[in-house]
Amino acid sequence: MAKTELKLLGARASPYVMRPRIALNIKSADYEFLQETPGSKSQLLLESNPVHKKIPVLIHNGKPICESLIIVEYIDEVWSSGPSILPSDPYDRAIARFWGAYVDEKWFPNLRILSTAEGEARDQVMGTLVEGLVLLEDAFVKISKGKAFFGGDQIGYLDIAFGCYLGWLRASEKMNVVKLLDEANTPGLVKWADTFSAHPAVKDVMPEIDKLVEFGKSLAAKFRAAKTGSS
Amino acid sequence: MGEQVKLFKTWSSAFGLRIVWALKLKGIQYESIDEDLTNKSPLILQYNPVYKKIPVLVYNGRPIVESLIILEYIDETWKQNPLLPEDPHKRATARFWAKFGDDKVMSSLWQILTEQGKEREEALVQATENLKFLEEELKGKRFFGGEKIGFLDIALGWLANLVPVLEEILGFEVIDKAGFPFLSEWMLEFSSVPAIKENLPLHDKMVAKFRAYLAAAPDK
Numbered sequence: 001m002a003k004t005e006l007k008l009l010g011a012r013a014s015p016y017v018m019r020p021r022i023a024l025n026i027k028s029a030d031y032e033f034l035q036e037t038p039g040s041k042s043q044l045l046l047e048s049n050p051v052h053k054k055i056p057v058l059i060h061n062g063k064p065i066c067e068s069l070i071i072v073e074y075i076d077e078v079w080s081s082g083p084s085i086l087p088s089d090p091y092d093r094a095i096a097r098f099w100g101a102y103v104d105e106k107w108f109p110n111l112r113i114l115s116t117a118e119g120e121a122r123d124q125v126m127g128t129l130v131e132g133l134v135l136l137e138d139a140f141v142k143i144s145k146g147k148a149f150f151g152g153d154q155i156g157y158l159d160i161a162f163g164c165y166l167g168w169l170r171a172s173e174k175m176n177v178v179k180l181l182d183e184a185n186t187p188g189l190v191k192w193a194d195t196f197s198a199h200p201a202v203k204d205v206m207p208e209i210d211k212l213v214e215f216g217k218s219l220a221a222k223f224r225a226a227k228t229g230s231s
Numbered sequence: 232m233g234e235q236v237k238l239f240k241t242w243s244s245a246f247g248l249r250i251v252w253a254l255k256l257k258g259i260q261y262e263s264i265d266e267d268l269t270n271k272s273p274l275i276l277q278y279n280p281v282y283k284k285i286p287v288l289v290y291n292g293r294p295i296v297e298s299l300i301i302l303e304y305i306d307e308t309w310k311q312n313p314l315l316p317e318d319p320h321k322r323a324t325a326r327f328w329a330k331f332g333d334d335k336v337m338s339s340l341w342q343i344l345t346e347q348g349k350e351r352e353e354a355l356v357q358a359t360e361n362l363k364f365l366e367e368e369l370k371g372k373r374f375f376g377g378e379k380i381g382f383l384d385i386a387l388g389w390l391a392n393l394v395p396v397l398e399e400i401l402g403f404e405v406i407d408k409a410g411f412p413f414l415s416e417w418m419l420e421f422s423s424v425p426a427i428k429e430n431l432p433l434h435d436k437m438v439a440k441f442r443a444y445l446a447a448a449p450d451k
Contacts, residue, residue, distance in 0.1 A: 051331060051364055060320070063320055065320065065323045065327075066327055067326070067327055067330060070323050070326045070327055070330070071323070073322075073323070073326070074319050074320070074322070074323040077319040077322065078319050090304050090307035090308045091293055091295070091304070093303070093304070093307065094295045094300050094301070094303070094304040097297075097300045097303070098295075098296065098297055098300055101297060101300070102281065106281075135281065
């Protein structure tokens with residue numbers, strides 16, 4: 001397929017953009033990556049995703065697909081001859097989708113606010129994050145059944161859904177001088193995180209942690225300035 | 232073997248209703264258990280420890296939770312009368328709008344009800360914008376699924392049930408025929424499909440429930 005028939009609108013720092021990139025790598029699909037400029041939205045983005053105006057957007061033969069996990073499912077269905085991303089059994093698929101929705105709706109929003117929370121509120125956010133990771137550790141043990149990934153021997157949907165947050169997880173650990181994943185509470189996930197990050201489909205699209213730390217610090221500074229500056 | 236499929240829900244929950252509709256459309260026998268959310272049964276806590284919510288579908292002893300996830304599970308397990316289309320782009324589109332309905336439309340409509348004055352006006356503007364997207368998506372089709380109801384009709388079906396309730400309490404229309412010709416027609420058509428018509432909570436009961444909820448809510 002010509003490269004121009006498959007485009008991905010995104011940005012390197014976005015965990016959501018990583019998801020379709022990993023999926024396309026798994027399927028060995030060539031695509032054109034169109035990097036959005038931070039702080040502005042391209043005409044193509046506004047036209048392709050008029051509802052949310054957000055990245056990632058996959059444009060396949062001129063037709064846009066939006067929402068990162070929906071894009072991953074689309075990729076799995078279109079490139080059906082490549083390695084499978086979703087499990088084949090309906091129950092396993094439901095479990096994978098459940099935890100994918102959980103990390104998006106319950107877990108990650110807490111990670112986002114960790115660096116700007118203070119005092120007691122911060123302790124609470126930390127507590128919630130760690131509790132969530134313990135749940136995910138339990139899920140990992142049950143789902144992986146002793147294999148390297150949630151998807152078994154190969155990276156699957158839930159590896160992608162959760163693994164895309166590892167960059168920001170590690171950056172948050174550095175920025176806040178805390179440990180979120182550790183041997184005591186989440187030994188399985190500690191090992192999984194390293195294996196996942198080193199995987200050929202992942203390592204080139206995982207953002208550099210130090211760059212994320214810089215970005216995170218500037219976001220946190222802007223937030224604090226806005227807070228103290230407002231009446 | 233109807234006892235193999237169990238659905239935990241409530242009489243009024245839109246999310247539980249979706250599952251009823253899907254099971255009915257596929258002709259799947261199931262046992263229905265209506266929960267009292269002020270006094271949740273231990274089974275709910277056992278089957279859904281993360282969220283402790285309904286609906287919960289239990290099949291062969293294994294629970295599946297989160298209504299849109301349950302819909303996909305049902306469609307994949309029982310192949311008759313498919314809910315999602317076959318084409319991957321159409322599937323992605325259906326999933327997109329279902330998520331939009333839950334994430335954006337629902338909360339914007341709810342805010343019209345709970346807000347007052349200027350905030351209510353703003354909520355109405357936002358809700359109207361959201362609904363316009365759905366109107367556009369429906370254009371030219373009898374149902375979101377085409378000639379037959381499908382996944383997205385079921386996912387958005389709560390509109391047919393709840394918007395009339397909302398409008399009665401508010402005393403004005405939110406989805407009016409002039410502004411939303413397709414969506415208005417769809418709401419009627421959807422509610423007339425036998426599997427849906429026979430499984431809609433009573434309008435007056437819903438109005439009473441929402442009125443009671445709003446009366447009990449603390450003042451802002």
